[in-house]
Amino acid sequence: MESEAAILALAALAQPTRLDVFRLLVKHAPEGLAAGEIAKMLAVPQNTMSSHLSILSRAGLVTAQRFSRSIVYRADLTQFQAVMLFMLRDCCGGRPEICAPLVDDLTPRCQPKPRRKAHV
Template sequence: MNTDAALAALAALAHPTRLEAFRLLVQHEPEGLSTGQLVAASGLTQSTFSTHLAVLAKAGMVKSEKRGRQFIQRAEIDALKGLMLFLAKDCCQGRAELCEPLLAELACC
C-alpha cells in the first residue's frame, strides 16, 4: 500500500458511521451483509448511508456483490491487511521487541 491509498483508507474510516459499518462488515466476513442490513444497523436513511458506503468503496475498503436481488457488501480484508502493514511496517526499525506486543494482541483475537 502506498501513502495515497493509506490516506484514502484512513479518511474513509475517519467517520463514526463508516468506521462502525466497516467493523460490522469485518465481523461478518466472508458472507457479508446486505445493504439493507447495514442501513438498518446504522439507523440512517438509505440515501444518507449510501453516501457513506460510496466513500468506503472509493477508498477500496468495501466491495459490493450482487446476489439475486440484493447487493451484499463485504469488507476488503486485503485492503485492511495492507493498511495495517503500512502503519506498522516501520514501527520495529529492526527491533522486533517493539512490535511483538502488537502481534501477540492480534494473534489472541
C-alpha cells in the same frame, strides 16, 4: 501500498458511521450484508448509508456484489491488512521486540465455529 491509498483508507475510517459499517461487515465476514440491512442495523437513512458505502468502496475497504435488486457489501480484509502492514512496515525503527506486544494484540483470537454433525 502507496501512502495515498493508506491515507484514503484511513480517512474513510475516520468517520464514526463508516467505522461502524466496516466493523459490522467484519463481524459478518465472509457472507457480508445487504446495503438496506446495514442501514437498518445502524439506524442510518439508506441514502446516507449509500454515500458511506461509496466512500468505503473507493477506499478499497469494502466490495460490493449485486444480487437481483440488492447489493451485498463485504469487508475487504486483504486491503485492511495491507493498510495495517503499511502502518507497521518500519516497526519501531528496526527494533521488532518493541512492537511484539502490538503484533501479539493484532493476532486473531477467533476460534473456528464447531461444525454441526448431520443427523442421519
